[in-house]
Amino acid sequence: MTLPDPPTPLPDERRAQVVELLRRRGVVRVNELASELDVSVITIRRDIALLSSQGLIRRVRGGAVLQNGPVAETLGHGEPEEIAVIADAGQPQPTIGMVVPSLDYYWPDVIRGVREAAAASGAKIVLRGATYQAADERRQLARLVETGEVDGLLVAPTTTGDDGEELVRWLQGTGVPVVLIERAAEVGDYREAMESVVSDHVFGAAMAVRHLAALGHRRIGLITTRQSPTSVHVRRGWRQACEELGLDGAVPDVDTVDQRDPGWPKALDDVLDACVSSRTTALLVHSDPEAISLVERCRERGIRVPGDLALVTYDDEVADLCDPPLTAVRPPKAAIGRAAFGMLAGRLADPDPERPAHRVIIEPRLIVRFSSS
Known part of the structure; x- marks a missing residue:
């Protein structure tokens, strides 16, 4: 006859088992507790965090010890080799x-x-x-x-x-x-x-706008790539700076596909057409590959960079490899x-x-x- 599996202990019962195991052994690693109690490592980590917050145990890397127990004292006074084995199970660094x-x-x-x-x-x-x-x-x-x-x-x-x-x-x-x-x-x-x-991407984008405005540009557009989580922050900084400086708002503001997408060539021409029709003289572009592709298309269309259209790119990964080299905002990676x-x-x-x-x-x-x- 097959015996039924023993019932799964309730959370409070499981935590009591954790404390009892620590009383008997002094130190128990997280993996060992998870295996013996047949629960996930995540569950044991949560139990240890709760018991530690209640002052019942003390957390160490890889496991736990009883608060103020004999092993806790050993950790402060034992030999270095013993500390490594007991406290960190041979892994003294995280x-x-x-x-x-x-x-x-x-x-x-x-x-x-x-x-x-x-x-x-x-x-x-x-x-x-x-x-x-x-x-x-x-x-x-x-x-x-x-x-x-x-x-x-x-x-x-x-x-x-x-x-x-x-x-x-x-x-x-x-x-x-x-x-x-x-x-x-x-x-x-x-x-x-x-x-x-x-990184303060809002500040970085605003800094780019202020740089272009200081050079005399009053119509400064923006291109971002919709796949990037950074784009929303770059756009916020661009808008804030344009508003603070009282710049002309009738400029391209485009969130488009990146330069690897089949739709990029058309999106790029649409942006340049919008720049010409709105008399936009400067663009902030996120990110470097899109900015370099833009420069290449400007050359094909006879648009001079920076004579007709000044550019600042965001990321500064490969901006200096472009011809001409691109002014860039460099996050502190x-x-x-x-x-x-x-x-x-x-x-x-x-x-x-x-x-x-x-x-x-x-x-x-x-x-x-x-x-x-």
Whole structure:
């Protein structure tokens, strides 16, 4: 006769089991608890966070110890080798999972900044690339979280639309410390901010407009790509600066496909036609590939850059390779990576659930080249 499976313990019963296991063993790793109690690593992380907030246990990397128990004292006075085995199970430095939407444009410098900061502290980075799709991002993140091998996450997720909002809620519920990179999001009934480090793209776009206005341009248009999460911030900064400076509003304001799309050549000609008909003399373009393609089309149509149309591009990934070299707004990518790692390291060092959320905003720079002179 096959015996029925034992009933699944209630949450309070499971947490009591966690405390009892700690009383018997002193230290238990997250993976071990998940396996013994037949629940997910995420569930155990949530239990540990709650028990820690109640003062019943103390969290350490990879697991938990009883608050003020004998092992907690050992952690302060034992030999270094014993501390490494007991507190960190042979992994004295954290392992950080990092998921970004691209590994070949914009994000390599952000990754470099993270790796520089991680190397200085001895932390390990596990990098994954995604595709600007919430489902793909969640798949990559779930693989990192469910193994229980990462202590925290650095991630640039999709945050808009139903899928993006669901992804943000899922991230918040993993029980793993998370810092958003170049993204911001709010969660919960009161729209509490998640921890984040972002470039001030609104400021960067406004800086480009002020630069062009200082050169005498009164009609400054905008081209953005609708696939980019940055476009909404660039547009906001452009509009604010145009309004503050009292610039002419009858100019192209286009959110279009990117230069790889079959519809790009027609969209590009439509923009240039609009520039000619509205007597627009300057454009802010997001991003570099679209700006370079625009310059090439201007040359084919006999439109001089910057004589007839001055250009500023946003990103400064390959702007200096254009002919002529393009004036560009350069987001502080490596600094973003370093700051994001530092914020996450601070969160790991202080797992207090009452610790307030931190948000860091870093300003871009304007690099002046020939296309706006």
